[in-house]
Amino acid sequence: MLGHLVSFRYCRSLDRLPCRRLMQCWSSQIDVRAYLEGRYSAQEIAAILAPPPPKINQLLELVRKAKGDAL
């Protein structure tokens, strides 16, 4: 999506949690599982690996947050 080379460091430290595509994009090169298990709880790992909500829901959540922040 970014159209250029990115490092593992970028993907693992993307936001509060690593990118949810971390497993797909990096597992053939790096033991991503061991990396995650060494740093995150089972609950956090499930959150990282969980499918993204539908785009509409993501947008609604951003709207809710932006409106809340604006108050």
Add this chain to the structure above:
Amino acid sequence: MIKVLLDENEIPRQWYNLAADLPTAMLPPLGPDGNPVTPDALAPVFPMNLIEQEVSQERWITIPEEVLEILYKWRPSPLCRATSLEKALKTPARIYYKNEGVSPAGSHKPNTAVPQAWYNKQFGIEKLTTETGAGQWGSALSFACALLGLKCKVYMVRISFEQKPFRKLMMQVWGGECVASPSTLTKAGRDILAKDPNTPGSLGIAISEAVEEAVTDAGGKTRYSLGSVLNHVMLHQTIIGLEAKKQLAKIGENKVDIVIGCAGGGSNFAGIAFPFVADKINGAQIDIIPVEPSSCPTLTRAPFAYDHGDVAKMTPLLPMYSLGHEFVSPPIHAGGLRYHGMAPLVSQAAVEGLITPRAVDQLHCYESALMWARTEGFIPAPETSHAIAAVVEEAIKAREEGKEKVILFNWSGHGLMDLLGYDAFMSGKLGNYPLPEEELQRSIKSIEGLPKAEARKTGRW
């Protein structure tokens, strides 16, 4: 015959809406309260005329004349026959492609950027915001806004802003304001920068900033625009496949055997494929193939989202490096197909079996792209190279079977802004990195307690 052109008066005058014909109706997205999302809920980000398209069940939606007046600048796009590639492959297949690289922004993206800008303007909106990674969508929207007299603000992921300057410059040439994200212009951006002033940014942060700017415009004259995934985006792109049908009919090609498009968020695939999916629903025998990267599959191996993964056709395992080698692991090319979510209409067509997703390796894509450039001349975008790789596979298969198949695909954009990806390939810096099957299964286990998307289908295909 190399090129099939349509006159302007032959351009399709309606978009095709697959939602009207899907054998299993799409379920509306549910809000946090468990009830279907209402159009009003989307009003802070989209104008109501686009929201109406988003939820429409009408099969045909008229393209406004004023939108066509702008699309005529490059549409109808040429349908070309790849005769040189056919010769190189010694295939009896006839390979046709829609050249979407002829648009001002160099890709299919303006097909929806223009109508989105137009509908916003009709609704009284004066400014559009969006996010962009590589810059394809940001430049397309900047172009559309320039022609329609709207302001355009693009939040571009900082790491891309710094590494990919040319599309940023394209946006600026078209009058768009391109800002590195995170920025100090929004609360979302400031919060991130307060934690990490040197953050490279992400698409998640960029979209937060773009939405925040639209939502917090006290005058209500700003809206947000998205270039993929949503139903109205798929709708606008169907002009590609509708034109192709007319062009094929013009030269007497009455039966298409295979339709191919690359798939990230789904819009260019939907554009070429959905009119043919309609034919398939009505009984036509067509193989319709969305192509995605094996390194980041969504449709072919999607245990994370859908319970229909084709786990029987796995790519072989590759040796894994240990964590200790993290610092020497080669970087990956984060191309446009590594998208965090597929269009619901495309996903449902896959669940139904109307389309047959395929994953291809990165190196095969670049090899195919070079073969294309050295036979047909045009340099394809790295995303487009996925479609070309599948075309090459199908053309070779036709040769081996001795069948004169008709293959149609979407040449979704040129790669003149993506030459560093070619450089990485030609200098041996890229590899094939499929997700190992063992890890796939372990990951499925990790999320087995989470709700899965329901696979609703008729079983007809």
